[in-house]
Amino acid sequence: xxxxxxxxxxGRIVLQSREASVRRLxxxxxxxxxxxxxxxxLISGLSLCASCLEKLPVIGAAICWQCGREQETExxxxxxxxxxxxTLQSNRSLLRYNQWGKDLLSMYKYRxxxxxxxxxxxxxxxxxLRYHQVTSFDCIAPVPLHDQRLQERGFNQVDLLxxxxxxxxxxxxxxxxxxxxxxxxxxxxxxxxxxxxSMDGAFSWAGExxxxxxxxxxxxxxxxxxYTTGSTLRSCARTIRExxxxxxxxxxxxxxx
Amino acid sequence: MVRExxxxxxxxxxxxxxxxxxxxxCFSVDQSFWQEREGxxxxxxxxxxxxxxxxxxxELVNAQLERRHAASKPLNEEGLAxxxxxxxxxxxxxxxxxxxxxxxxxxxxxxWFQWKQEDVSxxxxxxxxxxxxxxxxxxxxxxxxxxxxxxxxxxxxxxAVACPDMTPILQRMVLAEKAEWRPxxxxxxxxxxxxxxxxxxxxxxxxxxxxxxxxxxHTCGQGCAYCTVCLGMGRSKCCTPYVLxxxxxxxxxxxxxxxxxxxxWTGSYSKxxxxxxxxxRRYVAxxxxxxxxxxxxxxxxxxxxxxxxxxVSECLAxxxxxxIATPRKDVVLELAPRVQRVxxxxxxxxxxxxSQQKWEDADITIATTHQVMRYYHRFPLVVLDEADAFPxxxxxxxxxAVSRAVQPGGKLLYLSATPPRYxxxxxxxxxxxxxxxxxxxxxxxxxxxxxxxxxGRYHGTALPVPKAVTIAxxxxxxxxxxxxxxxxxxxxxxxxxxxxxxxxVPRIDDVDKVLAYLTKFFPSDASLFxxxxxxxxxxxxxxxxxxxxxxRVMVTTTILERGVTIARSDVAVIGAEVAVFDEASLVQIxxxxxxxxxxxxxxxxxxxxxxxxxxxxxxxxxRRMNQLAEKLRSREEVQA
Numbered sequence: 012x013x014x015x016x017x018x019x020x021x022g023r024i025v026l027q028s029r030e031a032s033v034r035r036l037x038x039x040x041x042x043x044x045x046x047x048x049x050x051x052x053l054i055s056g057l058s059l060c061a062s063c064l065e066k067l068p069v070i071g072a073a074i075c076w077q078c079g080r081e082q083e084t085e086x087x088x089x090x091x092x093x094x095x096x097x098t099l100q101s102n103r104s105l106l107r108y109n110q111w112g113k114d115l116l117s118m119y120k121y122r123x124x125x126x127x128x129x130x131x132x133x134x135x136x137x138x139x140l141r142y143h144q145v146t147s148f149d150c151i152a153p154v155p156l157h158d159q160r161l162q163e164r165g166f167n168q169v170d171l172l173x174x175x176x177x178x179x180x181x182x183x184x185x186x187x188x189x190x191x192x193x194x195x196x197x198x199x200x201x202x203x204x205x206x207x208x209s210m211d212g213a214f215s216w217a218g219e220x221x222x223x224x225x226x227x228x229x230x231x232x233x234x235x236x237x238y239t240t241g242s243t244l245r246s247c248a249r250t251i252r253e254x255x256x257x258x259x260x261x262x263x264x265x266x267x268x
Numbered sequence: 269m270v271r272e273x274x275x276x277x278x279x280x281x282x283x284x285x286x287x288x289x290x291x292x293x294c295f296s297v298d299q300s301f302w303q304e305r306e307g308x309x310x311x312x313x314x315x316x317x318x319x320x321x322x323x324x325x326x327e328l329v330n331a332q333l334e335r336r337h338a339a340s341k342p343l344n345e346e347g348l349a350x351x352x353x354x355x356x357x358x359x360x361x362x363x364x365x366x367x368x369x370x371x372x373x374x375x376x377x378x379x380w381f382q383w384k385q386e387d388v389s390x391x392x393x394x395x396x397x398x399x400x401x402x403x404x405x406x407x408x409x410x411x412x413x414x415x416x417x418x419x420x421x422x423x424x425x426x427x428a429v430a431c432p433d434m435t436p437i438l439q440r441m442v443l444a445e446k447a448e449w450r451p452x453x454x455x456x457x458x459x460x461x462x463x464x465x466x467x468x469x470x471x472x473x474x475x476x477x478x479x480x481x482x483x484x485x486h487t488c489g490q491g492c493a494y495c496t497v498c499l500g501m502g503r504s505k506c507c508t509p510y511v512l513x514x515x516x517x518x519x520x521x522x523x524x525x526x527x528x529x530x531x532x533w534t535g536s537y538s539k540x541x542x543x544x545x546x547x548x549r550r551y552v553a554x555x556x557x558x559x560x561x562x563x564x565x566x567x568x569x570x571x572x573x574x575x576x577x578x579x580v581s582e583c584l585a586x587x588x589x590x591x592i593a594t595p596r597k598d599v600v601l602e603l604a605p606r607v608q609r610v611x612x613x614x615x616x617x618x619x620x621x622x623s624q625q626k627w628e629d630a631d632i633t634i635a636t637t638h639q640v641m642r643y644y645h646r647f648p649l650v651v652l653d654e655a656d657a658f659p660x661x662x663x664x665x666x667x668x669a670v671s672r673a674v675q676p677g678g679k680l681l682y683l684s685a686t687p688p689r690y691x692x693x694x695x696x697x698x699x700x701x702x703x704x705x706x707x708x709x710x711x712x713x714x715x716x717x718x719x720x721x722x723x724g725r726y727h728g729t730a731l732p733v734p735k736a737v738t739i740a741x742x743x744x745x746x747x748x749x750x751x752x753x754x755x756x757x758x759x760x761x762x763x764x765x766x767x768x769x770x771x772x773v774p775r776i777d778d779v780d781k782v783l784a785y786l787t788k789f790f791p792s793d794a795s796l797f798x799x800x801x802x803x804x805x806x807x808x809x810x811x812x813x814x815x816x817x818x819x820r821v822m823v824t825t826t827i828l829e830r831g832v833t834i835a836r837s838d839v840a841v842i843g844a845e846v847a848v849f850d851e852a853s854l855v856q857i858x859x860x861x862x863x864x865x866x867x868x869x870x871x872x873x874x875x876x877x878x879x880x881x882x883x884x885x886x887x888x889x890x891r892r893m894n895q896l897a898e899k900l901r902s903r904e905e906v907q908a
Contacts, residue, residue, distance in 0.1 A: 123494065123503040125483055165487040165505065 017060035018130050019115055029061040036064065040141050053137050058130060068107040070268060078241055079103040079142075079268050090203075090240075098248040100260050102238050104268030105138035112267050116236065120168050128168070131266055132175030135234070138264050139180065147230055148262075149221075151177050152187040154235040154247055155214070159193055173234050182232070188247055189217045203240050210242040216254040229255065233263035271488075272315050273322035274386075277329065277351070278302065279309045279343055287336075287343050289313070289329040290443075291322045297436045301443045303392045311348055312388040313355055318490035320451040320506035321362065321381050325355050327456075352385055359383040361457055365466045366491040369482050376484060380491035405429065406437050407446060412515030412589075412646025414472070414672070416452055416502050419642070420511060426627040438511065447513040452504030453480060453493050470495035472504045472641060473665045497665060500621075501641060514645035515675060528614040528631050529584035531577055538726050540900065541571060547720040549578040552649055552679050559718050560674070563655075563682045563695040566722035567731060567893050568830075568859020572683050573603070575722075576651060577610055579681065584614055584631055588648035588678075592634045593670055595657045597621070599831060603653075604634050637666045643673040650674045655682040655691060656852050657830065662688075685859060686852035686889070695719045714900070724897030729868035731890050732861045734854070734883075742843060742877040746781060749788050756789055758840055758873055763793055763820060767870075768837040771823045772857055774846035776801045782823045782842060796820040802827050829856045835864040840873040845880035854886035 015024050033055045041050040057064065070081040075088035079102045082088055091097075106112055119127040153173035161167055177184040192213035221229050233247055248261045274295045279287045292298045295312075302308050313329065316322050329351055336347060359381055366380040409427060410420065424431055431437070441447040456467040468480040475497040485492030488507035495504040504510065537545060544564060551562045566572045576592070583590050592607070594600055597620045604618035611632065617625040619635035626639070633647075650673050674680050682691060695718040714721050725731065737754050739745065745752050762769040773782055779799035787794045798819040800810045807827075814822045815834060822828070826848060839860050841849060849857075854874065861870035874883050 118499075122499050124496065124499055125494075126481060126496065161486045163487070165485045165492070165503070165507075166483065167486065 016058070017063050018058045018127060019063045019111075020060060022060045022062070024058065024060045029055075029064060032061050032064040036067070036069070039069065040137060042141070046140065050137065050140060053133055053140065057133055066111055068109050068112060070104060070107055077101055078238065079265075081107060081268070097245075098252045098261060099233075099241070099245055100262045102241065102244060102263045102265065102268070103138055103142040104238055104265045105134050105141070106267050108237060108239075108267040116267065120164075120236065123165065125166055125171060128171040128175060131236070132172050132179060134266055135172060135176050135264060136179045138266070139176070139232070142264075143232075143262070148180070148182050148232045149230050150183050150185045150187075151180075151232045151234055152185055152247075152251070154233065154243060155186065155188050155190045155217075157190040157193045169234055169236060172236070176234065185219055186217050187219055187221075187231070188214045188250060191215045203242075206240050207242045210246040212246070213243075214247055214250040216250060221255055221259065229259040231255075231259055231261045233261060235263065235265045237267040238263070238265040271319075272317050273319055274315045275313045275322050275325055275329070275355070277311045277313065277333070277343070277348075279311065280306060287333050289326045289333065291319075291326050292439055294436050294439055297439045298443060299390065299392065301440055303395055305394070307394040308392055310390045310392065311343075312386045312390075313348075313352055314383055314385040316359075316381065316383045316490075317488055318381050318492075318507065319488065319509065320453065320455045320492070321359065321383065321490065323451050324362070324455050324457070325358060328354065328358055352387070356383065356385060358457065361464070362455070362466070363491070365457065365464060366482070369466060370484075370491075373484055375491070376486065376489045382490065406431065406434065407441060407513065410447070410511065410513040412513065412644060412675075413642055414510065414512045414644030415642060416472070416504060417509045417511070419502055423627050441513070447511060449509050449511045451506050452508040452510045453495055453506045455493070455506060468493050468506075470498060470504050471510050472501075473498040474668050475665060498638075498641065501638060512644045516645075526585060528611070529581045530613050531581045531610060532612055533574075533577055533610045535574060537571075537574070538728065539904070540722055540724060541575060541726060544715075544720045544722045545575045545578050547715055548575060548681065549582050551717075552579040552582045552681070557677045560671075560678075561680045561682065561695060561718065563684065563687055563691055563719040564722070565684060565687050565696070565719060567725065568685045568856060569725045569731075569833075569863040570685075570722045571726040572653075572685070573606070576681075576683070579649065579651075580607075580611070580632065583649040583679075584611070586648070589630070589646065590632045590649045590651070591640070591643065591647040591673055592632065592651045592653060593637060593640050593673075594634070594653040595637050596831065597636050599653065600634050600636055607632055607634065637669070640666070640673050641669040645672070645675050647673055648675050648678040649681065650678065651681045651683060653683045654830065655684045656686050656688050686855045688852065696721070714896070721896070723893040723900065725863070725868070727865045727868055728901070729862065730894040730897065732858065732870050732872050733890055733894065734858045734872035734874050734887050736844070736874040736876060736883050736887060738876050738879055740877070742875060746785055746842070749785060751789070752875070754873060755840060755842065755875060758838065758871060759786065759790065759821065761871075762838050763790070763796070766836075767820075768814070768817065768834055769821045770828060770834075770837060770839045770857075770860055771821060772829070772839065772841040772849075773823060773825060774843045774848050776803065776825055778843070779823050779825065786821065786823075793820070797823065799823040800827070801825045826853055826857075828860075829853055830859075832860065833863050834860070836867045836870075837861060838871040838873075840871075840875060842875050843877060844874040844883050845876040845878045849880075849882060851882045851885040851889065854882060855889055858886065858890060 017024050037047060037051045037054050041047045073083060073085050074081055075091055076085065077087055077091040080088050118124045119131065151173050153169040156167045173184045190213060194209045194213055231251060233244055235244055238244060244263045251259065251261055271293050274292050275289060277287050277289050290298065332351060332354060336343060363380045409423065409429060415423065420434065438447065442449055450471050452471060454469045454471050458465050458467045469476045470480060473495060475495050479495060479497045480493050481496050482493045485507060492506040498504055544566065548562065548564055564572065564575055566575065580590050592603065594603065600618050600620050604616055608616040614631040616632045616634065617628050617630040619626055619633060619639045650670060652670050671680060739752060759769060771782060773779055779801050783797055783799045786797050796819055798810050798814065800807050800822060802825065813819050837860060839857055841857060844854065858872045861872050862868045876883055
């Protein structure tokens with residue numbers, strides 16, 4: 012897609028009028044001055060027009076340090092309090108899931124506008140840069156799609172993102188998991204516990220061996236498009252932990268929270 | 269369950285020359301089909317999981333067969349071997365070209381396109397098997413529609429038709445030439461002296477080149493591509509079958525057309541309207557296959573919708589279905605009950621993106637532009653309302669969709685107040701005698717076999733002629749709150765004389781600017797001002813409030829340029845020189861004024877920073893229409 016057309020609203024991107032929004036956003040997202048240039052490069056590379064950039068529902072500074080949800084105070088949120096055993100170190104997301112995000116994501120996922128992968132991968136890169144040391148991951152593991160769903164849809168939306176994000180960060184992408192259960196669509200499930208139950212044991216180890224870790228432990232970045240209840244990501248993390256042992260640390264990043 | 273498509277050639281026994289290639293997902297169905305009808309020889313060329321590849325090879329093979337036929341060479345073993353060789357080399361070529369486009373990405377299964385050559389020939393002798401009629405139900409269901417495979421599944425589900433496997437039924441329909449199917453996106457290898465390349469065309473909407481995106485597809489595991497233009501209507505891909513079933517028989521439903529076509533309309537036409545409506549009716553009634561298109565050119569406020577009734581009634585009486593296509597959803601929703609009231613015995617449905625009636629059948633279908641894409645050779649009469657409006661104007665995809673919805677030999681009726689030049693050129697006959705260089709500037713003919721022109725309003729008063737005022741530095745004045753005399757005068761007059769005012773601005777961000785400007789000069793009336801634009805979430809409420817006179821001045825972008833009728837209103841355009849205001853748009857804007865009988869006059873003011881050709885052309889057009897209406901009236905007076 013041409014750089015000069017906004018991928019979200021199909022309006023023309025006028026670079027001059029966008030500059031102020033880019034800077035404001037960069038200031039908001041880069042925690043220190045050394046990150047500013049990298050962040051600026053990423054944000055100005057987004058193919059969004061000024062008004063869509065202004066509309067971007069970026070999650071504020073105060074979040075639940077476990078699941079990345081936006082809230083008033085910086086502590087564990089109610090949902091995370093209930094969790095007894097947590098294999099997922101933390102989740103971080105860039106955007107709140109509002110109507111704008113819903114429409115855009117459904118355009119990508121269900122309508123099949125694969126070109127949006129470029130935008131989403133950049134947004135993910137921004138999230139990673141905002142919350143993590145970029146160099147700190149050993150591999151990116153996308154949440155897999157069930158084979159049958161993949162066949163219907165024709166593409167795996169998370170895989171596309173992982174490939175681009177991996178190239179952006181210089182981290183290898185590895186398919187660690189395999190989806191064994193064909194779960195109903197999120198919209199057709201009601202309630203948190205039903206979701207939790209349906210995700211239980213939905214993944215299996217794809218049989219890949221983890222390589223040499225850079226740091227003391229092997230750090231894995233799980234990737235998904237949206238964190239709703241977190242049961243998908245937790246189920247993935249459990250499966251990885253079972254096979255890779257306690258030597259790995261599992262983090263996750265999603266576009267929406 | 270990856271499908272495989274088999275490519276074979278059928279050669280009839282009686283005349284060895286008639287050879288044709290077919291693609292099938294279920295060869296056994298084809299075999300039994302041919303056996304029931306004739307003895308023939310089937311030569312299998314090969315198979316592939318890629319639908320698009322199979323079809324592109326079919327084209328290639330058919331072209332080659334035709335060449336052989338022209339040279340009257342029968343198809344022998346040697347010829348077949350040659351064809352198989354040709355297929356293989358084309359597959360290799362396609363794979364290489366696709367790989368070049370996808371540089372850096374890996375195919376899912378070794379190669380981009382897989383092809384398995386097969387060397388089987390089957391001789392079939394005719395035997396009188398039972399000719400099944402399973403396709404009947406599905407045939408009538410799909411009749412007149414052009415749908416992607418997934419859409420057919422949706423349709424069947426909505427109509428509660430159970431069908432475990434549609435493939436054999438569909439294939440029988442294809443072989444019987446009742447239906448046609450192809451890949452959603454077609455692939456051709458374009459060869460030239462400079463560079464060979466892949467040419468991909470979306471068969472549904474006709475888009476090509478940069479609008480087709482190549483992908484690694486997990487559905488077919490082959491080289492694949494999808495169309496980004498008609499994405500909103502379901503993904504048209506290289507591996508999705510696109511099924512077209514033309515409707516040939518007239519649409520018959522129980523009772524005759526007489527009842528359904530009954531027109532219950534209490535209104536009456538003015539003299540000119542009656543003439544125009546009759547002209548259109550005659551065109552629809554004319555059984556001669558002549559011109560396929562007809563234009564009703566009626567100025568804003570001439571009462572266009574009413575003109576249609578006789579034509580629609582005529583078509584219904586001949587037991588035909590009618591489609592009225594219009595660019596906007598609001599118009600669809602407004603039109604449907606109106607039409608239903610006029611035709612109480614006909615079924616009317618409104619089709620738009622979120623319509624529940626999308627998959628139903630009816631006598632009169634009122635649809636938005638995009639939804640028309642799902643129809644194929646269905647309607648004997650298609651009416652295209654506001655043929656000049658966005659998104660129709662200059663959108664070949666939608667024109668294509670509309671003309672494809674017309675049955676062969678059917679009629680297409682354009683309705684417009686400002687027909688685009690290309691329609692004028694095609695359908696409006698030039699004045700005979702005296703060749704004029706500038707066709708657009710001379711008075712057009714009132715009617716011909718392909719158009720009718722209604723230059724006057726239904727109440728017979730002339731169209732208000734806009735006043736153009738050039739103000740140097742208009743936008744700067746606006747920004748710095750310096751007075752703009754003609755604008756302020758108009759607003760003051762309008763407020764004092766209890767009239768309503770539309771203020772058109774070129775861009776969304778101008779809405780707030782102008783609102784702030786007005787508030788600065790008329791602080792006490794600030795509550796009477798409102799602004800609206802396309803992305804405004806309160807848009808509908810504001811327009812309603814304006815209709816109810818709770819707001820007196822409405823600052824708006826071009827979204828209100830048509831379809832809104834408000835009595836006792838004036839109009840001003842601020843920045844009429846900006847490109848979004850073209851001739852048609854300005855004429856439409858001027859057409860907002862003086863639409864009711866009790867207030868046929870009003871002010872139309874075009875404020876421009878520079879002189880613009882569009883403004884001059886719009887004023888010229890309005891003047892010409894008035895002139896023409898005047899002439900018509902004087903002629904009538906002479907006759908009377």
